[in-house]
Every structure is written in C-alpha cells, then in structure tokens.
Amino acid sequence: QVQLVQSGGEVKKPGASVKVSCKASGYTFTKYAISWVRQAPGQGLEWMGWISVYSGNTNYAQKLQGRVTMTTDSSTSTVYMELRSLRSDDTAVYYCAREYGDFVGLDPWGQGTLVTVSS
Amino acid sequence: QSALTQPASVSGSPGQSITIPCTGTTSDVGGYNYVSWYQQHPGKAPKLMIYEVSNRPSGVSNRFSGSKSGNTASLTISGLQAEDEADYFCSSYTSITPYVFGTGTKVTVL
Numbered sequence: 001q002v003q004l005v006q007s008g009g010e011v012k013k014p015g016a017s018v019k020v021s022c023k024a025s026g027y028t029f030t031k032y033a034i035s036w037v038r039q040a041p042g043q044g045l046e047w048m049g050w051i052s053v054y055s056g057n058t059n060y061a062q063k064l065q066g067r068v069t070m071t072t073d074s075s076t077s078t079v080y081m082e083l084r085s086l087r088s089d090d091t092a093v094y095y096c097a098r099e100y101g102d103f104v105g106l107d108p109w110g111q112g113t114l115v116t117v118s119s
Numbered sequence: 120q121s122a123l124t125q126p127a128s129v130s131g132s133p134g135q136s137i138t139i140p141c142t143g144t145t146s147d148v149g150g151y152n153y154v155s156w157y158q159q160h161p162g163k164a165p166k167l168m169i170y171e172v173s174n175r176p177s178g179v180s181n182r183f184s185g186s187k188s189g190n191t192a193s194l195t196i197s198g199l200q201a202e203d204e205a206d207y208f209c210s211s212y213t214s215i216t217p218y219v220f221g222t223g224t225k226v227t228v229l
Contacts, residue, residue, distance in 0.1 A: 035217070037220075044122065044208065044220060044222050045220040045223070046220065047210075047217070047219060050217050050218075059216065059217065061120075062215075095164055100170055101170070101171075103153055103217045103218070104155065104171045104174075105155035105171070105210070106155070106157075106165075106167060107167035107176060109166070110164065
C-alpha cells in the first residue's frame with residue numbers, strides 16, 4: 001500500500017538546523033509531488049512548501065523562504081525537509097504528504113515528526 | 120496568504136447532519152475548484168475526506184459530502200456517528216501557493 005514513513009522526533013536548540021526525512025513506498029516515487037505541512041501544539045495546519053519529485057522544482061511558503069530547503073533522493077525514494085535558524089515557534093509536528101492529484105488534495109500523509117526547539 | 124475561516128466548533132447528536140463552512144476569497148476558494156477537506160483524530164495524521172470540492176477518495180464514507188458557493192465551501196456530515204468526532208480542516212489552491220488551510224473545526228458528537 002502507499003505509505004510515507006518519517007524519521008523520528010528531534011530536540012534542537014534555537015539557531016540550530018533540523019533535517020526530517022520522508023521515505024515513500026508502494027507507488028512510483030517520481031510520479032507525485034510531496035508537500036510538507038506543520039502543526040504547532042494545539043494549533044492548525046500550516047503548509048510549508050512543495051517539491052516536484054520528478055523535476056526537483058520547489059515552491060516554499062513566503063514566511064519560510066530562506067530558511068527551508070526540500071530535496072529528494074530517488075535512489076532511496078526519500079524526500080527531505082531541512083529547516084535552519086530554528087526558533088521556539090518552530091516547535092511543531094512536521095508532516096510530509098503526497099499529492100492525490102495535481103494540487104487537488106494531499107493523501108496519504110506521513111505519521112508526523114515532532115521537532116522541539118528549546119534551550 | 121491568510122488562513123481560510125472556519126468555526127472553532129460544531130456539534131450534533133448521533134444521526135443528525137452537520138455542516139462546516141470554510142470561507143475564503145476570490146483568490147482561493149472562490150477562484151478555483153480545488154477545495155479539499157481533512158479529518159484529524161487526536162494524535163493522528165490528517166486524512167483526506169473530500170477533494171476538488173465534492174469528490175470522495177475511495178474508502179471514504181458517502182456520509183461525507185462537499186459543496187461550494189461563491190467564496191464559501193462546505194463539508195456536510197450526514198448520519199453523525201461517534202467516530203466522526205475529530206478536527207476538520209479545509210484547504211484550497213490559491214493564486215500564490217498550492218495550498219492554504221482553514222483554521223480548523225472541532226466536531227463534537229453529543
């Protein structure tokens with residue numbers, strides 16, 4: 001079945017970087033784009049950005065421009081999201097999610113990765 | 120890009136129908152038929168329930184339906200069941216980004 005499995009939780013200090021992985025299985029990896037979405041504790045969903053696995057093209061949320069980078073490794077069917085210069089308000093569960101079709105919706109989602117930023 | 124507006128909470132009794140509105144602008148909900156809805160149970164990842172305004176993915180109950188009028192999309196849950204108690208988020212394609220999410224609605228089954 002189609003599945004996205006993310007790396008484990010991380011604890012980082014302010015100013016550090018974090019890199020979260022998302023390993024895909026059950027479908028042709030290069031056929032679907034991947035979005036990253038985060039959710040701060042008790043809050044709503046925030047779209048962070050999108051990467052075309054086929055071309056490597058990216059589209060990042062304006063508020064994260066310059067701090068976020070999304071990349072892919074087709075040899076391992078893995079997508080990565082790196083966030084730099086971490087702040088306390090970056091504490092959130094980070095999800096990867098596959099396009100259901102071109103921008104029509106996201107499904108499935110990874111299980112989520114909790115990133116905690118604390119001094 | 121501002122979040123789409125949803126009521127914080129909606130409740131209903133088992134068997135009843137409830138509707139969750141999602142209000143945006145002509146730059147998102149009103150401008151494109153790319154509205155999707157997600158169900159999220161506590162501690163779980165979101166699940167796609169509706170895409171392209173009114174389409175259900177395979178496996179999603181037909182008790183869930185979607186619609187749109189102008190800048191407002193809606194999710195209706197018919198025959199409310201205890202398992203429907205969860206948070207629901209709408210999302211839309213926008214003129215700037217592929218996705219913007221709603222503020223979220225907590226559905227309580229009384």
